[in-house]
Amino acid sequence: MSETFKALVLNQDGETFTREVKSVDKSFLKHGDVTIKVDYSDLNFKDGMILKNGGRLVKEFPHIPGIDFSGTVIESESEKFKEGDEIILTGFRVGEIYYGGYSQIAKVDGNFLVKKPKDLSSKQAMMLGTAGFTSLMSAFAIKAREELLLGAKVNDVLVTGATGGVGSVAVMILNKMGYNVTAVTGKNDKNNYLESLGAKNVINRSEFDKDPRPIDKGLWDGVVDTVGGKILANAIAQTKSNGIIAVCGNANSNELNTNLLPFMLRGIKIWGMDSAGASIKRREFVWQAATDLIDFDLLEKSVQVLSLEELIETYPKILKGEISGRVLIDLNK
Ligand SMILES: NC(=O)c1ccc[n+]([C@@H]2O[C@H](COP(=O)([O-])OP(=O)(O)OC[C@H]3O[C@@H](n4cnc5c(N)ncnc54)[C@H](OP(=O)(O)O)[C@@H]3O)[C@@H](O)[C@H]2O)c1
Known part of the structure; x- marks a missing residue:
């Protein structure tokens, strides 16, 4: 695995607030015990607030935002996950007090992760994300x-x-x-x-x-x-x-x-409704139900797929109520 990867990094210096897509070293990731290669993230209202100015949710800078992601485990010190496991992460204050999913590589506490149901793709999981959950x-x-x-x-x-x-x-x-x-x-x-x-x-x-x-x-x-x-x-x-x-x-x-x-x-x-704090048991039940209740072909028609760079241009729209449907972030775009 490459030691450097692309991430959206927020910074605050006095009155100056910046958002920048840059190359980051693996040693930058300081939280958690499971490392994930991220496929997709998304844009929720809370992400919009954090991207604007930290939304009074982010306490320390520099910071990697993104409250949701899906991807594959590449390294794990957690007994619950092993290399190759496909996972979903939503909430648990990831992207707020912990580094989040606007990053090609993420590292989080294994207790926050849910194993992705087999009949749900990584992309479909983030077409839903915190909003759909x-x-x-x-x-x-x-x-x-x-x-x-x-x-x-x-x-x-x-x-x-x-x-x-x-x-x-x-x-x-x-x-x-x-x-x-x-x-x-x-x-x-x-x-x-x-x-x-x-x-x-x-x-x-x-x-x-x-x-x-x-x-x-x-x-x-x-x-x-x-x-x-x-x-x-x-x-x-x-x-x-x-x-x-x-x-x-x-x-x-x-x-x-x-x-x-x-x-x-x-x-x-x-x-x-408190999606961010839902128990793992509840999450597993809800994600398992997703494929029966969601018509993903229909949902996909109202999904925009953006890169991290495009996200920086687009996020203000969610705060103005100007987005219809869901915004997906492709970390490989
Ligand atoms: N409790 C939880 O666990 C949880 C989880 C996810 C999201 N949320 C919250 O749920 C809300 C929606 O999130 P979202 O991701 O769906 O955001 P979103 O995509 O921006 O949707 C919000 C929608 O609300 C309407 N709206 C926007 N501004 C409005 C205003 N000033 N007055 C009345 N209606 C307005 C718009 O729909 P129309 O134009 O169709 O009216 C807009 O598309 C946010 O407050 C978010 O923080 C909570």
Whole structure:
């Protein structure tokens, strides 16, 4: 193995913040016990925040970002992994406090890795990444209304931020689960795209971005919310009895002003999603389910594949909500 490889390195010197693709020596990698040749990484909202200015998540510079990657183990001091194992890494604060996947070679704690299911390719794993993993977790949370909570069948579900990474994959999965999906988007020209993913209805974001009534007509058995703020507050007011709201993101706001009526009168539940801290057991279950629930040929149509150099040009778009679908980073491009 070559001792040098290409990585995207962030640096901060006083007020100056830099992002640079450069050649790095293996001795630069200072965390973990498993070394991986990275095939693919991706771009999530959190990556965008880190690439902009560290996002108050990165504590030390220089730093290699990238919260997700897939690849093959080339060296291991961990008993759990050996050379040749194909792995998936998402979350666990890799790319934040540990060096991440925007690097041809990565080194991480073996306790963070999941063995890639055989019927999922390394590329497909990163077409999903943290965003798709969170969509799967959210869809299972909604489905739990039927299984764990012995509730009636889920029929109508709402997805907010629907053209985003989490939202678009959630639309696809919930449709595959047999639910009627309504997608909320701020993009006027994306109705056909959302319908192609399986949305039965598309609603403009402006209808949700207003002060909610304390309790509204119940419309949804389940909600996947990726944006927060007034949009989430309206979704809560419109959730039917015993509905479940999977709360994943804050692309609109961290704020939530709601009231107790939907909880007391309808028994609705808010279920927070924490993909970064999910247990290995949960991760293995979710990744195993991916091939049954995702149409990768369809997903690939809305995937852009970028090099590290192209990522530096493109990342600001995710912070402005301008990306539809998923962005894949090919470390060999
Ligand atoms: N909890 C977890 O474990 C977890 C995991 C992954 C992501 N997240 C969070 O989930 C959110 C979505 O992540 P992502 O990777 O899917 O990001 P993304 O690809 O940028 O998608 C976010 C989508 O939200 C909508 N949006 C953007 N800005 C908005 C605004 N100001 N007001 C209302 N809607 C807005 C846009 O969709 P439309 O144009 O279609 O409306 C955008 O495409 C982020 O907050 C992220 O941090 C959380």
